[in-house]
Amino acid sequence: MGAALIGLLIVCGVATTGALLIAQGRVAHSYDVLHETSLVREDVQALRLRVGIFIVRGDRASRDDVAASIRSARARLASLRALVGSNQPQKPLLDQLAGAFEERVRSSTRLMSTADFSAAIESRARAMTEPAYQVVNARLMDSIDRMERAEELLLAERRSRQSGILLVLGIALGGLVFWAVAILARLRRAAHDLIGELSAAYRDTALSKAELEAFIDASPLGLFHLDERGLPTYFNAEAIRMGELVTEGGSVADWLASVHPEDSDALNSAWHRLLRTNESLEEMFRLVRKDGSPVWVESHLAPVLVENRTTGFVGVCRDLSERKALEENLFAAKEAAQVTLESIGDAVIATDAEGVITFLNPRAAVLLETEAQRGVGMPVDELLQLVDEDGEASPTSLLRAIAENRTIDVIKPRRLVLSDGTRLDIEDVAAPIRNRQGTVIGGVLVLRDVSIAQAIAERMRHLAEYDVLTDLPNRLLFEDRARQALHAAIRHRARVGLLYIDLDGFKQVNDTHGHGAGDELLRQVAACLESTVRLTDTVCRIGGDEFVVLMPEVSDGEGAMNLAEKIVAAAQGRFSWHGEPLDVTFSVGAALYPDHATDVVALMRQADHALYRAKQSGRNRALMAPEAANSVSV
Structure with missing residues (x-):
């Protein structure tokens, strides 16, 4: 009997122990499922954070991080599917979770592929607040929650069964109490380890949350969340800073009270339109600082829709004060430039x-x-x-x-x-x-x-080169043309003639009739000379009553003397003042290049000497300079 009882106890012990081990395995299985589900939640949250980082940065490293999060989450889902197998009701819930995750991946991929990185950060970040994107996120998190709740219920049921088996085992196998204690100790250790793992997972989740909040607080944009009634539930650091510029608390109510009177009606209308139509709000308005100065703010607000029900609002705001100041400065600069261009x-x-x-x-x-x-x-x-x-x-x-x-x-x-x-x-x-x-x-x-x-420049050039009274070339232009004529004569082995002309009786005209008559006489002399010389000759007034005629390419001394005598003859009875004849004649001295000199100054000097001899010989005549001893034959 005792042996039979012991045998029965042993059989019961073995049976209950086997049942207990099965129950323990199922409990451990539930913990494994919960652990893997927690890891899936962590990967999903990491994916959301890394998508946000990619939207802000847009670099390859951020894209690789998103891909790594997707691969990790898919691996977790595969591990979770291996744990669940065909068990009910976990398998349908897992299928829903996997489908929601893939939908989340597709929405993230669309968001990343359509991001416009040439636009401002706020315009890209605003895409993450779109209702469609938020609904996918909410659906995925809801699938994870349902998976965890179902597994927690199954865990509770399995633990209840486990307790019943332990009770039966305790009653039936009193003699095997030490075995039961050992098994319980083992179970406690396993539970403790599992709880430790879950705690570590929750700590990692908290760390991810803190990192996400740090990322949001580092944003140069003000980010905030309102509940379905429009009451604030969250402000990031920039939104708080902007609020504290105008209020002590920085709440939405304080903000609305600080809106510039000229902008409050439009902002209120936009807010009620958002509540009525669920369309995003985009407004630019002014807040009034505590010191009374305006702060320009641009705000974007969008509803969060879950199953077509508004569960809250997410918003982005930006301080435009600096940009407005730049716009004012730019406008002022543009106006100044416009006035300058017009003036x-x-x-x-x-x-x-x-x-x-x-x-x-x-x-x-x-x-x-x-x-x-x-x-x-x-x-x-x-x-x-x-x-x-x-x-x-x-x-x-x-x-x-x-x-x-x-x-x-x-x-x-x-x-x-x-x-x-x-x-x-x-x-x-x-x-x-x-x-x-x-x-x-x-x-x-x-x-x-x-x-x-x-x-004016042409007039100044003319005045510099021509005599004001007679409009003949002056000494400066004469010397230039004389040098050119001599250079040409050297190239062509030709002669250049120079006639030096002085007026006989000019002083008497000035003394008798005045300087006006003298000036008129000089103009008449200029006209007389220009009408007498060849077209190729140049008549110049070099000062007072002295004139010169430059004769390029003259054949010989006879040709020069013929023109000189023609000039002397042209002066006979030619000049008058108010109808009264003026007794004025010409004395002319002639010289040739290269017969008498080989440079302009020497040629002028030879012609001047010939003029002096003509004056000394009785005036009203022309004389040629004597040929120099070192003359050159042409």
């Missing part, structure tokens, strides 16, 4: 990169005889008709400046042909217009009317 005396024309006019200042419109509006849109070379000194068409330098990406300063004046055929001397400077990347996006052409300056 300067130069014509300014701006074009695009193709040379099509985009702007003409008033001076350009006046110079080109067109309205500024009519000129805009025309090719610059079609509106501007430029010609060079030979009258040939000359394109503007603007297209060249754009093509070569450099400033081109055309110093040599060109002429602008107006609609009536008038031609104005102009100088033009062209330069390319570049964007911030250095790409040429247009050009600017500055035209300066130099007609008056050219006329």
